Amino acid sequence: MAVVEELLHVTSRSALFGILLMLLSVLYFFSSRSRSQKKEKEPPGPKPLPILGNLLHLDLKRPHLSLLSMSKQYGSIFTVHFGPKKMVVLSGYQTIKQALVTHAEEFENRDMNHMFSVFNEGRGILFSNGKNWKTMRRFTLSTLRDLGMGKKGSKEKIIDETRYLREVFEKFKGKPFRTSEPVSYAVSNVISAIVYGSRFEYTDPVFIDMITQVKENIRLMGSASIQLCNLFPWLCSWMRTWKQIMINRERNPLFHEENLKYTVSNLFAAGTDTTAATLCWAFLLMAKYPHVQDQVQKEIDRVIGDCQARMEDRKDLPYTNAVIHEIQRIANIVPMSLPHTTTCDVHFQGYVIKKGTCVIPLLTSVLRDENEWKSPNTFNPEHFLDEKGQFVKRDSFLPFSAGHRVCVGESLAKMELFLFFTSFLQHFRFTPPPGVSEEQLDLTPAVGFTLNPSPHELCAVVRNA
Template sequence: MFEKLLQAPALASWLGLLAGLLAVYLLYSSWTFQDKQKHPPGPRRLPLIGNLHQLDLKRLDKSLFKLSKRYGPVFTVYLGLKKVVVLAGSKTVRQALINHAEEFGEREITPLFHDFNKGHGIGFSNGDSWKEMRRFTLTTLRDFGMGKRLSEEKITEECHYLIEEFEKHGDKAFDNATIITYAASNIISAIIFGQRFDFKDPVLQEMVENDREGSRLSASASLLIYNTFPMLGPWLKNWRDFMKTVQDNNRHMLHLINKLRETFNPDICRCFVDAFCTRKLSLKESDAQRVHYHDDNLVSSVTDLFGAGTDTTSNTLCWSLLLMAKNPQIQDRVQEELSRVVGDRQITMEDRRNLPYIDAVIHEMQRFSNIVPMSIPHSTSRDVTFQGYFIEKGTTVLPLLTSVLYDESEWETPNTFNPSHFLDEEGKFIRRDAFLPFSAGRRACLGEGLARMELFLFFTHLLQRYRFTPAPGMSEDELDLTPVVGFTLSPLPHQLCAVSRH
């Protein structure tokens, strides 16, 4: 075959085809260049690979943040053949997601997201199905006390289980990430399934491990490339491993759902799953919404809630304890305020208004840890002119949260852990517009109220009881704040001592 290709007529044909393709590419590039006054600027791309050669896929958010300093707050990059518009800086991201919520409110369904749930559920869906599932989920979460007294009681109870696990280690150093993850997972599990799991329950352990592994794999360089060239999927080990975690988790979710169905009573609503089944029963065949209440939407919604309620909260809590051990002078002030205001009694959400320094510390640890650095990709629902640039319908948009939480024009010391970012001169807590760890607009985090309550109660209960220090023989300076990059940013595996204060 190759010998035939090298024959003169065949070779001439191939060279002609290549020359034609090159001419088309150069013509397209020339047209794009001439029309740059209408479209967001960006670095020149190469055929097929786009700008991939200019990006660090291990820390894509940092690469894009660096490019924003050259090309401005609205710019274009190509991930292979995929055109992506990046929004950078607090003012730009807020303007897009809040003032142009409709135009920038669609979810970009990448090949990996589609593999994950086939367009069902809450987090990675669009259209009428997404609207109905989001509306139903918000109502149900509120009915189960999200951000209210009922949630506070569940979290406080889980704090006691978590402290029991900490007690088993005495003053010895240990890795607290796993048990913190189990505790955070139990809060969302109580809402979804109406139960908490024992920390030794193999189902809980496997679901949490699958969630962690899926998060890690989803941000790997090979799967970022897969989103550009999806035909590579079956040949990529990371893709095969990712699909296995998805299948395993779906199996667990469906098993738990079916167990609840066995004892389902429409007159007694125990959890999210019951609420979903009751809603389905209440709708007539003629009701337009009924078409959305099927098993795929139920399993995907439960999976979305479990993952979101487990990963982000637990990672933020792990960061918080590491940052306390890294900054003992800040930990001193936290514990001084706790002792002065609360003492040894049980902490409640009512205490937060009287703990301005702790409130500032919690907000700063969310800003500094930057858990979801690129948000989740959006897509434009229609053609839009934004900040003078034309962006076509269906364009992938990345609201770069790294550039918001580390915006040098908004934060006095963006690269330093500094609770003063949220305090005025009198030491009172202040809100900042550039604080967007939960994103904003139509796709803002559904569970923000619950997450804020969890962070406050878990953090204060632990700091009331323990002082966190590096492992013996290690100094504060040796604690590494380099993140592990996955779908979220988590701390490197590490060990801390939880030294009892009593």
């Protein structure tokens, strides 16, 4: 019996030791896991609600403003939940540059929400990834160069189009009219002439329908209902805006072809909306700030007189060049860029962003960065001038985004903005409609995926008439 009792005693001690060892192992596991989580913590952010996430914190009509406000509380990198979908927001010039340029490969993928997936099916260049995107981007850039983008041929196409658009403006004889439609036709004709090989008449019903569809779809994509549809795809079939977009999609054969036509449609849409919107902002801002318009016109008169403006004149027009850049900065056309996703787990600024996480480069936080701009919320061409009045490039000027996903049409857009703007300030004086003061001109952007001016009218008075 004594032997048995001793064995039981030893066995119980062994069991107790085993239990203690197991407990210590479990504690060590959770302790080491906790330390690992502290070392590899995810970006902070507001606590999400089930299903809704942080939707109650967001203005879905102007989400970029809500996110900009959040960045002041949570810092330059934070997490926000759009419904059930977790997104990481990057804010400020230094953070966005580090992500999109220094860590370009890790952040290069495009996030495919429900809308983008339905429209592009992973083809084209704007909404595709991997080998398809890289191949199509290389093909697009090389083909556009072969077709004359950035060369003398494209400059001549732009100059020709300025003449057609001037004729339209002159027909109003200084009376108020909406600039948005004819400006969209002119800008679209530039990319059409390059890609399709010919321009369209502004009265061509097929052309008008194409432009109308592009603008309407871009407007709808920024609506609150479509954003909810992206978050909860099962809602789509019930939504009127979704049905309208699908009708538009079926009407346009470009969206039913293979990569070439998807790519061309991407170029047509992107090459029309953003540049046209910027030019509309330009004319509106000139009417809003007549003293800036005065200085631009004095410089143009002094340097080029009645001659046709050329790209070579840009270096001799520092104030005009500064004004164009400031228009792009303050217009803030694509405030949230296009969403990215991470290609792998990324260790970034002390946080871990998991592979496949949607990332929003908040471009509005760069163009309005208080650390980079003297008066970020004010229209001030001095941002791009030195003390001698010479033009100064600014690294934090990123209206075309940066890194591997930088806009493929950047060089063409810059050329268009300079040649259209100088030509029209050379020939016209932009003023508010009769009975409307400069102060009454509204700079609140319309709701949409890109920020166009709200509907308005201006007078384009021929100078020296």
